[in-house]
Each structure stands twice: as structure tokens, then as C-alpha cells.
Amino acid sequence: MRTGRLEAFSDGVLAIIITIMVLEMRAPLGDDLAALTPLLPVFLSYVLSFVYLGIYWNNHHHLLHATHRVSAGVLWANLHLLFWLSLIPFVTRWMGENHFAPAPTATYGFVLLMAAIAYFILQGRILATEGPASALAAALGRDLKGKASMALYLVAIPAAFALEWIAGAVYVLVALLWLIPDRRIERALASAGADAGSLQS
Amino acid sequence: MRTGRLEAFSDGVLAIIITIMVLEMRAPLGDDLAALTPLLPVFLSYVLSFVYLGIYWNNHHHLLHATHRVSAGVLWANLHLLFWLSLIPFVTRWMGENHFAPAPTATYGFVLLMAAIAYFILQGRILATEGPASALAAALGRDLKGKASMALYLVAIPAAFALEWIAGAVYVLVALLWLIPDRRIERALASAGADAGSLQS
Amino acid sequence: MRTGRLEAFSDGVLAIIITIMVLEMRAPLGDDLAALTPLLPVFLSYVLSFVYLGIYWNNHHHLLHATHRVSAGVLWANLHLLFWLSLIPFVTRWMGENHFAPAPTATYGFVLLMAAIAYFILQGRILATEGPASALAAALGRDLKGKASMALYLVAIPAAFALEWIAGAVYVLVALLWLIPDRRIERALASAGADAGSLQS
Amino acid sequence: MRTGRLEAFSDGVLAIIITIMVLEMRAPLGDDLAALTPLLPVFLSYVLSFVYLGIYWNNHHHLLHATHRVSAGVLWANLHLLFWLSLIPFVTRWMGENHFAPAPTATYGFVLLMAAIAYFILQGRILATEGPASALAAALGRDLKGKASMALYLVAIPAAFALEWIAGAVYVLVALLWLIPDRRIERALASAGADAGSLQS
Numbered sequence: 165m166r167t168g169r170l171e172a173f174s175d176g177v178l179a180i181i182i183t184i185m186v187l188e189m190r191a192p193l194g195d196d197l198a199a200l201t202p203l204l205p206v207f208l209s210y211v212l213s214f215v216y217l218g219i220y221w222n223n224h225h226h227l228l229h230a231t232h233r234v235s236a237g238v239l240w241a242n243l244h245l246l247f248w249l250s251l252i253p254f255v256t257r258w259m260g261e262n263h264f265a266p267a268p269t270a271t272y273g274f275v276l277l278m279a280a281i282a283y284f285i286l287q288g289r290i291l292a293t294e295g296p297a298s299a300l301a302a303a304l305g306r307d308l309k310g311k312a313s314m315a316l317y318l319v320a321i322p323a324a325f326a327l328e329w330i331a332g333a334v335y336v337l338v339a340l341l342w343l344i345p346d347r348r349i350e351r352a353l354a355s356a357g358a359d360a361g362s363l364q365s
Numbered sequence: 366m367r368t369g370r371l372e373a374f375s376d377g378v379l380a381i382i383i384t385i386m387v388l389e390m391r392a393p394l395g396d397d398l399a400a401l402t403p404l405l406p407v408f409l410s411y412v413l414s415f416v417y418l419g420i421y422w423n424n425h426h427h428l429l430h431a432t433h434r435v436s437a438g439v440l441w442a443n444l445h446l447l448f449w450l451s452l453i454p455f456v457t458r459w460m461g462e463n464h465f466a467p468a469p470t471a472t473y474g475f476v477l478l479m480a481a482i483a484y485f486i487l488q489g490r491i492l493a494t495e496g497p498a499s500a501l502a503a504a505l506g507r508d509l510k511g512k513a514s515m516a517l518y519l520v521a522i523p524a525a526f527a528l529e530w531i532a533g534a535v536y537v538l539v540a541l542l543w544l545i546p547d548r549r550i551e552r553a554l555a556s557a558g559a560d561a562g563s564l565q566s
Numbered sequence: 567m568r569t570g571r572l573e574a575f576s577d578g579v580l581a582i583i584i585t586i587m588v589l590e591m592r593a594p595l596g597d598d599l600a601a602l603t604p605l606l607p608v609f610l611s612y613v614l615s616f617v618y619l620g621i622y623w624n625n626h627h628h629l630l631h632a633t634h635r636v637s638a639g640v641l642w643a644n645l646h647l648l649f650w651l652s653l654i655p656f657v658t659r660w661m662g663e664n665h666f667a668p669a670p671t672a673t674y675g676f677v678l679l680m681a682a683i684a685y686f687i688l689q690g691r692i693l694a695t696e697g698p699a700s701a702l703a704a705a706l707g708r709d710l711k712g713k714a715s716m717a718l719y720l721v722a723i724p725a726a727f728a729l730e731w732i733a734g735a736v737y738v739l740v741a742l743l744w745l746i747p748d749r750r751i752e753r754a755l756a757s758a759g760a761d762a763g764s765l766q767s
Numbered sequence: 768m769r770t771g772r773l774e775a776f777s778d779g780v781l782a783i784i785i786t787i788m789v790l791e792m793r794a795p796l797g798d799d800l801a802a803l804t805p806l807l808p809v810f811l812s813y814v815l816s817f818v819y820l821g822i823y824w825n826n827h828h829h830l831l832h833a834t835h836r837v838s839a840g841v842l843w844a845n846l847h848l849l850f851w852l853s854l855i856p857f858v859t860r861w862m863g864e865n866h867f868a869p870a871p872t873a874t875y876g877f878v879l880l881m882a883a884i885a886y887f888i889l890q891g892r893i894l895a896t897e898g899p900a901s902a903l904a905a906a907l908g909r910d911l912k913g914k915a916s917m918a919l920y921l922v923a924i925p926a927a928f929a930l931e932w933i934a935g936a937v938y939v940l941v942a943l944l945w946l947i948p949d950r951r952i953e954r955a956l957a958s959a960g961a962d963a964g965s966l967q968s
Binding site: 169172173176177179180181184187188236239240243246247250251253254257258261262265266267268270271 | 774775778779781782783785786787789790792794795798799800802803814817821824825828832946
């Protein structure tokens, strides 16, 4: 129960970040369907960011579910993650309004990279308190998906200046990689629970 | 208790969606009561959307109250529902500012339809984990109200282009249908609880 | 525990309402202290509304603390209250930007009146489920403060058109009346708890 | 558990305050990296305020964790703190948009000072209900860090009119002082818990 308020605060911030992005989609000026067309890139970047924030919420949910103790380091690592995620509405809007131009698209990737690094740090801090023999450590293993995502962002950022659609494709690819939520933790915990259950019975 | 954080996050997003709509009602320019008149359609569309979001919160509350296990599919079905609901402030504003013109009114209905479909999917995912013999399955029965709503939206969307007031009337009608909250679940759970109670005593 | 999610949702909406008002205080154009002067009426109306929303949160907190069962009627009465409270940022801004002109000041009072009526209805619905012999019924008594507030708003609204400062003074007076939070409930519950305690010992 | 809803409401307000600041960072007009340059002071003031709000959330979390009873005085002292914190987005924006000009920088310090005083009052109210022999009282001791912060703000506010960078440096210094979270409470509670544990075993 020590993680309760940390989860509540993170949920609050994530809920606000995911919702205020839509505030930026100004109502179109015309009153026919054609008036929606210029909004299409803004809408697409909104969908992409919504999916990313959904992924972060999902994985954060699983990560903290496997956390038993919140240290000061975990609190700050969590705030650091929320900081980078809070910049997503800003870069989403910039990228959408400029029709995926190189600089905004690269900046979007940079914020995604920093959020991925912040998540990696948070995960490391939690692992440090849970210990290498914990269910969480077993579940994460070598965290190939996390490391691959960071490598892909590092490719996408410079690529945005050459061919911006490649960067966009990489962002979509990473999102698809993660859309399958982090079931490793779920599965490891379930089996740990089953073990505990068989011990109790 | 597995549903706790899902409810908290959904509550956060719904609370923000329902509240930020009012941010779009800019203070009128004049300082007399007549200055409020041009805001009337904006206000009416705000009232309608507030009622719709209230209905979704209410039914979501009952649905998750009857849910015992949250799978990855449920998490994503829930985020999918929140995505369509998050577009309601956008279409509310567009419809209100354009005095219920055909295209915005039809788009409003389209978002309502997608939200209804998303709710239907979420319900299906939860039913799949709860099983056909669960109290929830019994409570929902054939879900006539849910299916009727979707059929009515499908009528209203094209109707908006012919006679926009018909679409508006349909939206109000569907809201009235649901204003009577989903007491089937409440009743079924209460009777299940009574059974459990009589077993315990 | 049945009231848990109702409280969480209400807290979310109230937290957003109380916070987004400050979003309306645009940063002044100049960079000296004199640039703050034109913001003074906006700031004063913000302080007044912050206090009002704080009072509502406080009393809502006490009211739901004494509630044991949430019926469908209570859910909708609560949403109805949140609807009127959600209009406070709108009227706060209008009143502040127009330096407490008659029509915005009267409209502000109208929204306060409707919120007071909505609170009265919510209280009535909860009393109906708790019963006339409940601790809550004893605590509220004849609810003189609630009725006096509504009467004072009814005086202030027309008064705003004659002498706007009288309306403003009445709003401040009602706020002061309530700043002493609804300790009747707190006290009655404490004594009920003490009784229960003495029964247990 | 009496503190539950107070924490939830405070978390909601703090989550919104910390998140809406980013709404004020309008997307730059150009679509190249140079377009980000004018946003730098706005971004820096955002980072500073994010850190301050993170510190407040952290310390508030520890303070309420050590609180067992919420009186009416605590409720209002908490709302008073939230009031001053809610002004941080406003002064952050003003300071950032005016490139740390004297008056906005001094006003920023004034709001920080008022928030520090409000926190001091809240702490005092909680100490009054917990008693001088409580773990919290032992943990806070003479609260040198709290008092030093207020003294530093009092120096920084007039200094902003002479040399604004001194004020900025002081704000950063105070933030660094607090970035080490209030582990006194954590440590004292842990040792109290260990005592309780040894008593139980």
C-alpha cells in the first residue's frame, strides 16, 4: 500500500496530459466536413501521442503493481518521467501543426527518447529496492524491448532531418512493439502468486 | 481490488473531459445579459455533452463494480473508450459554435457512435473474463439499450445533413433513454449479494 | 466504501474546477508591477471563487463521510451539483474582466444559487437513503445556514442591477458564514462514534 | 485513513497545477529548431516550477503520511497552501515570457514565500493535533530548512529589483536545498515503526 499515493498522483498527471492534448485541437473555422481536412495531421499526431501515453500508463501500472516499497529515489525518478511525458502535448501540437516537418518531428522523437530513458531510470531505481531475486527482476530480464526502443529513437531523430516519414514510421513501429503490454511482469507475478498459493494450500 | 487503478485513471480522464469543456465557453465580450445570447447554442451543446459524459461515468462505474479481473485486453478497450470520449469537447465546441450546422452535428453523432461501439467492446472484453454465468452477464442480458443507441446514432448521422434538428432530437432521446442508469447491473448484483448474504447467515 | 468512487470523481472535478480558473488569469503584458493592477478585479473574483469551491469541497467531504449508501438518485444529484459548480470559472472570469458590472455579478449570484439548490437536493437525496433517525439527519437539523444562503443569493441577484457592490458584499458574507465548516456533521458523528465506542467497551 | 480524501484532493490539484503549466508553452511559430530559442526562458521557468511543485508534492506526501487526524483547521490550511501553489503557473508564465525581468521575478519569489508560509501554517496545524510528543514533532525538530527558505525568499524578492539573476540563483539554491526530500520524517517514522515492530514481536 506504500505505492498508493504515488500511483494516484501519476494517474492524475497522466490523465491530464492525455486529455489536455485535445484542448489544442481548435474547432475548425468552417462548418462543413472539408473544414476538418487541415486538422488531419493534428489529429494523427494526437492519436500517436494518445497511444504512447496509454502505453506508458499501462507499463507504469504493471511496474508499480510489482513494487513494494517507494524510496525517495523512486519518487524523484517518477517525477522525472512525468516531466518528460508532460512535454508530449507541446511537441505533439508543434509536429501536427507543421505537418510533420523535420525539426518538430525530430524534437518529438527527442522527448520520446528522454521519456524512455526516464522510464529506464525509474525501473532501475525500483529494481534496486526490490532486489535481483525479485519477481520484477525475473520478469524484466534483459529488457530488450526497452533498449531496442531507445536505439530506434536514436536512429529516428537524425533520420527526421533527411526523410521525415522514416522518423514517423519508426515512432509507429515502437508504439506497435509496446502495444502488446508488458505481460512479462503480469505473467511472472501470476506464477509467483500461483507458487505462493500452492505454498499456502 | 484489481480494478482500483483502472477506475482511478478513468475517473481522472472523465473528470477532466467533463470539466475542460467549460474552458471553451469564452467569457462574452459585452457586460450585459444580452451578451449571453450568442452563447446559448454553445451552452446547450455543453449541457448535452455533460449529460452524456455523466451517463458514461455512471454506467462505467456500474460496469467496473461488477468486474473482478482486469486483463490487458480490458485495459486497452478502456483506453479506446476514453479516446473517443476525449474527442467530445472538440465536437461539442464545433457543433455549438456553428449553431448545430449539418456537418458538425453529424460529426458529433459519429463520435457518440464510436464511443458507444468502444463501450460495447469494453463490455464484451469484461464479459469474456467474467464468463457467461456471471452476475454481469445476467444483468446485461441482450443489451437492447446499447444496441438501440447505436442504431439511433446510425440514423441520426445522415439525418443531420437533411434536417439537423432531427439529429439533435435523436441525441437528446438517446440521452433520456440512458438517464435512467443501468440499474440492471445494480439490481442483479444486489440480488446476488442477497443470495450470498443468505448463504452466509 | 460504496461512496469511494463517487468521492474520487467529485474530487477530480472539483480539483480541476478550482485549478483551471487560474488558467484564465493571462500573464500581464507589461513587465513591471503596475502591469498587475488591471488584473486586480480578476484576482479578487478568483479568490472569492476559490473560497466558494473550497467550502463546497469541505462540506461535500463531510456530507459523503456521513453517507453509507449511494443510490442512482444520489449519483445524478451529485452530477447536477458538479454541473453548476463547473460554470463557476466561466462566471468568475466574466465578472472579473468586467470589473463587477451588474449583469455578470448577477449571473455569478445565479450560478451560486443554482449550486446551493443542487447541494440542497443532493443532501435531501442522501437523507432519504440514510433515514430521519440517522446521525446525518440529526447533524443537519433544520439546515438554517443552507436556507439562509439561498435567501441571501435571491436578494443579491436583483440587487446587483441597482448597486453591484451590495451583491458582492452578500457573496462575501455568505462565504464567511460557511468558512466555519459544517462542524455539525463532524460533531454529531464524533458523538455517535463515542456512543458506539462506549457500547463496544 | 482519515487523511485519504485530503490527499486525493491535494494530489488532484497538484497534478493539475504541475501539468497545466505546459499548456502555456505555445507551439513555436516556425518549424525549425531555431524557433525553439525564444522559448528557452519559458522552458527554464517551467523546469524550475516543476521542480518546486515536485518538492511540495514530496514533502506534502511525507507530512500527511505522518498525520493521523484531519481537523477543520488542517483542511483550510491545506486549501490555503493549494491557493498559493495554484498561482505558480501564472507567475511562471509571466517570469518566463519577460525573460526574468525584475518585477515578474520578484512576484515569483513572493508567491514562493506565501506558499512556504502556508506550508509552515499547515505543518503547525498538524503538529497541534499530533502533539509535541509525536513522531512528526520529533522528525521536524526546529525546522531549520523551512525557516531558511523563507529567509532566502525575503532576501531574493528585493534583490530581484537590483540584480535579477541573484533572485533566480536563490530560487535554484532553495530548490536544491529541498531536492533532498524531507527524510527526517521518513527516518523518524521508520524508527518508530521498528520500535512498534519490536514491541509486537
